[in-house]
Amino acid sequence: MDLANLVPIPVLLPLLAAGITLTLARRPALQRIVSGTTLGLVAVLALILCLGADAQGPIVLWVGAWPEGLGIVLVADRLSSLLVLVSSIVTAIVVIFPSRRDIADSADGAPVSVFHPTFLVLTAGVSHAFLAGDLFNLFVGFEMLLFSSYVLIMLGATKERVRAGSTYVTVSLLSSTLFLLAIAIVYAATGTVSFAQLPERLAALDPGLQLVIQLLLLVVFGIKAAIFPLQSWLPDSYPTAPASVTAVFAGLLTKVGVFAIIRLQTLLFPHSPLTELLLAVAILTLVLGILGALAQGEIKRLLSFTLVSHIGYMLLGVALGTEAGLAGAIFYIVHHILVQTALFIVVGLIERVGGSTSLARLGGLASVPLLAALYLIPALNLGGIPPFSGFLGKVALMDAALEVPTPLAVAAVVAGVATSLLTLLAVVRVWQRAFWQDRGEDDDRVHSLRVLPRVWVFASTALVLITVSLTALAGPLTDYAQRASVDIRGGAYQLAVEEATP
Amino acid sequence: MTPTLILAVAGGALTAAGVYLLLERSLMRILAGLMLASNGVNLLFLVAAGPAGLAPIVGQDPEQIADPLPQAMVLTAIVITLAASALLLAMSYRSFQLEGHDEVADDVEDAIVRRRAEADLSSEAYVELTPEAQPDTESGGRAGDAR
Numbered sequence: 325m326d327l328a329n330l331v332p333i334p335v336l337l338p339l340l341a342a343g344i345t346l347t348l349a350r351r352p353a354l355q356r357i358v359s360g361t362t363l364g365l366v367a368v369l370a371l372i373l374c375l376g377a378d379a380q381g382p383i384v385l386w387v388g389a390w391p392e393g394l395g396i397v398l399v400a401d402r403l404s405s406l407l408v409l410v411s412s413i414v415t416a417i418v419v420i421f422p423s424r425r426d427i428a429d430s431a432d433g434a435p436v437s438v439f440h441p442t443f444l445v446l447t448a449g450v451s452h453a454f455l456a457g458d459l460f461n462l463f464v465g466f467e468m469l470l471f472s473s474y475v476l477i478m479l480g481a482t483k484e485r486v487r488a489g490s491t492y493v494t495v496s497l498l499s500s501t502l503f504l505l506a507i508a509i510v511y512a513a514t515g516t517v518s519f520a521q522l523p524e525r526l527a528a529l530d531p532g533l534q535l536v537i538q539l540l541l542l543v544v545f546g547i548k549a550a551i552f553p554l555q556s557w558l559p560d561s562y563p564t565a566p567a568s569v570t571a572v573f574a575g576l577l578t579k580v581g582v583f584a585i586i587r588l589q590t591l592l593f594p595h596s597p598l599t600e601l602l603l604a605v606a607i608l609t610l611v612l613g614i615l616g617a618l619a620q621g622e623i624k625r626l627l628s629f630t631l632v633s634h635i636g637y638m639l640l641g642v643a644l645g646t647e648a649g650l651a652g653a654i655f656y657i658v659h660h661i662l663v664q665t666a667l668f669i670v671v672g673l674i675e676r677v678g679g680s681t682s683l684a685r686l687g688g689l690a691s692v693p694l695l696a697a698l699y700l701i702p703a704l705n706l707g708g709i710p711p712f713s714g715f716l717g718k719v720a721l722m723d724a725a726l727e728v729p730t731p732l733a734v735a736a737v738v739a740g741v742a743t744s745l746l747t748l749l750a751v752v753r754v755w756q757r758a759f760w761q762d763r764g765e766d767d768d769r770v771h772s773l774r775v776l777p778r779v780w781v782f783a784s785t786a787l788v789l790i791t792v793s794l795t796a797l798a799g800p801l802t803d804y805a806q807r808a809s810v811d812i813r814g815g816a817y818q819l820a821v822e823e824a825t826p
Numbered sequence: 827m828t829p830t831l832i833l834a835v836a837g838g839a840l841t842a843a844g845v846y847l848l849l850e851r852s853l854m855r856i857l858a859g860l861m862l863a864s865n866g867v868n869l870l871f872l873v874a875a876g877p878a879g880l881a882p883i884v885g886q887d888p889e890q891i892a893d894p895l896p897q898a899m900v901l902t903a904i905v906i907t908l909a910a911s912a913l914l915l916a917m918s919y920r921s922f923q924l925e926g927h928d929e930v931a932d933d934v935e936d937a938i939v940r941r942r943a944e945a946d947l948s949s950e951a952y953v954e955l956t957p958e959a960q961p962d963t964e965s966g967g968r969a970g971d972a973r
Contacts, residue, residue, distance in 0.1 A: 460899055467906050474913055483924045486917060490853060490930040493917065497860050497910055498848060504867045504903055505841070511896060512829070512874035560933045619939050 327376040328824070331385040331398045334366045334373075334408050334451035342444035349437035356420065359440045363416035363447060370409035377405045378804065381816050384457070384824035391826060397457035397518065401817055402808035403654060404454040407583060410658050411454070411576050413790070414665050415447045420783045421568040421669065438475065446472035446572070453580050457821060459510060459517040462584060463503050466548070470496050473577060476569045477561060484564045492561035499547040506540040513537070520821035522592050538593050545588060549581025551639055552609040555632045559616065562631075563624035563681075567672025570624060574631050575665030579657050582638045589642055590650065590812045602643030603732045610636030610743040617750045623671050623681040626754065627664070630706065630747055634660055637743075640736050641721050648724035650809035655802055656717040659705075659794055663714060666702040666787045673784060674699065674758060677771050683754065687761035692771050694781070696759050698788050703755060705791055707748030713794035718744055720802065829873045837873065840866030853918035853928040857911060864907040871900045 341362035345355045377383050382401035389395065400408070422439050449468025456462040474496070478489035511517055513533060514525040526534060543554065550558040558578070562570050589597065613633025620626040638660070641653025671681060673695060678686045690696050705712035722740055725733045794801070811817075844863025847855045879892035921928040942948075 460902075464902065471909060471913075478917070481920050484934075486921050486924065487931050488933075490917060490921070491933075493910075493913065494848065494856055494930075497914075498863075500906070500910075501841075501844075501860070501863050501867055504864070505870065507899065508867060508870045508874045508896070511871075511899075560936065563935075619943075620935070621938070622935055625935050 327373070327380075327383050328385040330369055330373055330376075331383055331400050331455060332387060333369050334412065335398075335448050335455065337362055337366055337369075338444040338448040338451070342441040342448070345440040345444065346437075352436065352440075355437070355440040359419045359444055360416060362444065363412055363419055366447070366451070367409065367412040367416055370405060370412050373400045373405040374402075374409050376400075377402050378807065381811070382820035384820050386824060386826050389826045396461055397520070397821060397824075398455045398461075399457040399519070399817065399821060400455055401820075402804065402811050403583070403586070406654070406658065406804065406808065407454050407579070408451050410661050411450050411579075412447065414575050414661060414787075415443070415450075415572060417783050417787050417790075418568050418572050418665065418669065419443060420779055421571075421672065422566060439479065442472045442475045443572075446476065450576055450580055454583060457519055459507055459519070459522070462587075463500075463507060466503065466580070467500060469577065469580065470500065473573060477565045477573070479566060479569065488561045488564040491557050495547060495557040499544050502540065502547075503544045506537065506544060509540065510537055518821070519587065519591055520818045523594065523818065526592060527595065534593070534596065538588070538596060538598070541588050541592075542585065542598075545581050545584040546605075547581070549578050549585060549635055549639075550632050551605055551635055552612055552632075555609065555613065555635075558632055559620075559625050559628040562628045563622065567624075567668060567675060571665045571668035571672065574628065574668050575661045578631065578635055579638075579661055582635065582642075582653075582657060585639070586642055586650070586653070586812070589645070591817060594813065597643070597645030599643055599645050599728075599730075600732055602639060603736050606636045606639040606643050607732075607736050607739040608636075609633065609639060610739045614743045614746040614750065618746060618753075621683050623674065623683065623686075623754055623758065624668070626750055627667055627671065630750060631664055633743055633747065634664075634706070637718065637721055637740060640740065641724060643736075644724055644728050644733065646724060646728065647806070647809045647813060648727060649721070650812065651802065651805040652717065652720035652724045654805035654808055655713075655720055655798075658801065658805075659713040659717045659791075662787070662791045662794065663702050663705050666784070666791050667699075667706065669784050669787060670695070670698045670702065673776060673780065676776055678758065683757040686758040688759075689771055690759040694785075695771075698784055699759070700755060701788050702791050703751035704748075707751055708744040709748070711795055713791065713798055716795070716798045716802075833869050833873045837866045837869035840869065842866075851929045853914060853921060853930065857914040857918065860914065861907065861911060864903065864910075868900050868903055871896045871903070 341358055345358050348354045348358065373383065377400050382399055383405075385398045387396045387398060419440070422436070446469050449465050449470075449472060451465075452468060453462055453465030456465050474489065474493050477492055478485045507517060510522070513529055514522060516522060516525060526537070547554045547557075562573055565573065589602075610633055613629055613631075613636060617626050617629030617633060620629060637656050638653045641649040641651075641656060643649070674686070674689065675681050677692060677695060678689055680686055701712075705714045708714045708718045718740060722737050725737045725740070840862050844859045844861070844866055847859025847862065850856060850859070875893045875896035877892075880886050880890045882891040882894040918928040921930075
């Protein structure tokens with residue numbers, strides 16, 4: 325099993341590179357090259373893992389090969405290797421963006437040199453959370469990514485960012501404490517935290533205790549994933565960070581929470597789907613999120629609210645508790661990571677070209693056709709316009725929901741369609757105001773992409789092209805997601821872990 | 827397994843006090859709350875570890891040694907809390923530097939949205955904002971026909 329030795333690389337390589345970039349603190353150009361190549365390499369390895377997991381089932385590595393399963397286990401099944409792949413593609417592209425001006429534009433002497441090391445630790449944490457084979461390592465992965473996100477969200481420590489960071493840090497610390505509490509309860513009740521052993525032992529517990537554990541973990545992961553009613557920290561904290569940081573946070577961090585919910589619902593509690601509760605929560609997340617977005621006058625906040633809203637789609641797929649629903653949710657996660665990151669990056673470009681992200685102050689950006697195209701394509705994709713992957717993902721989810729003949733599932737379909745339309749309204753409103761609104765006569769600035777480094781334009785175009793190419797890749801990806809969900813529900817995970825135990 | 831009552835009660839009390847402090851606005855109180863709550867959870871890990879026993883060294887009688895795994899977890903948790911406390915201290919100090927106090931303020935955009943809602947205005951995104959100095963200018967009313 326040579327492939328097994330590749331499993332820890334997506335965690336180790338970024339950590340190593342983080343050390344290297346820290347020593348290169350005075351040479352930002354070199355830092356960028358080191359982190360770019362590292363993350364590119366991780367993406368290649370993740371692709372190999374992805375294909376390997378697809379061909380031979382979950383790849384398991386017991387780190388250190390301690391006897392009797394005492395050590396840490398890392399598992400790359402279809403779902404986790406796919407998510408590692410997507411996250412490394414996104415991070416490899418986004419790491420190109422930050423420049424001294426971008427990060428420090430509002431704070432003099434901001435420590436730009438810490439950006440790359442912290443960013444790499446963040447990606448290591450995300451990969452670790454995806455690959456972790458037990459509850460405690462999932463916690464450690466969460467903490468790694470959270471601590472780097474604390475630093476990144478307060479980069480430069482301006483007044484605004486410290487205020488936004490305070491909310492974010494406090495809420496995250498609370499959720500971490502709850503997570504630890506849940507782990508203590510799980511360990512006291514079952515004597516293990518391993519994902520492979522837990523399903524059997526949890527099923528033997530008293531039903532009331534089972535429900536307590538499930539709901540406690542659901543709250544913890546719900547805070548990370550920003551589902552209603554645990555979402556209000558997100559729109560307050562994300563928009564103030566630098567554009568590239570917000571892009572990665574929006575794309576990845578909430579999806580780690582959704583991933584954890586999938587693990588919880590399918591692996592740990594396969595017989596207690598809580599369909600009604602989760603469907604109701606999903607509907608509320610969808611509707612309230614998008615209504616919040618419609619009230620915003622600032623693009624980054626508007627997009628943060630659509631982010632919250634669209635978490636509802638993924639939750640809907642998980643809540644149904646069927647293979648089709650799960651496959652739809654997996655496809656939607658991949659689509660949404662890419663599209664949301666692309667949109668936030670483009671908003672970063674809009675901020676640089678137009679000088680603001682407030683709809684009241686922007687206007688006339690349509691004079692820059694490339695920027696307009698870069699915004700419009702992912703925006704329509706998010707809203708679910710037919711040729712794009714957003715449409716395909718939503719159709720798959722609606723289809724799965726209609727197979728479940730309960731009134732609540734039908735209500736979820738209605739909420740999903742309404743949210744899709746309202747998302748379109750929100751993003752088209754931005755399009756109309758920022759790109760076509762007249763700026764007034766006293767403003768004689770000429771908008772041009774020339775103010776941007778050329779590599780930014782290339783990188784964001786590449787990202788947008790990837791989101792478009794999802795349409796072409798939708799067939800294989802849907803099949804893959806289907807196999808992944810069959811995999812998850814079929815118990816392949818536990819079998820593979822037990823087989824690999826040294 | 828019979829849990830130790832004193833540990834469980836102490837853990838619960840610490841966590842409750844911690845949660846109370848976490849709800850405050852001042853970052854120093856939040857810091858104190860975090861430390862109390864996480865220590866409370868650490869005590870609960872000791873409850874989960876079961877009865878005390880011999881040092882868990884390979885070769886000892888497995889029946890008599892204490893369970894080492896929760897202790898390893900508590901150790902990790904303590905380290906993480908230490909880092910979080912340092913971060914919160916730095917944040918609190920930075921906030922004090924910038925504003926003279928360490929109370930977390932309301933979100934600015936939130937306040938705008940709320941003010942507009944209270945005044946029964948529609949959202950900023952929907953209002954036709956005419957540029958303040960709607961001018962008369964030489965380019966001949968481009969403001970009108972651009973939309």
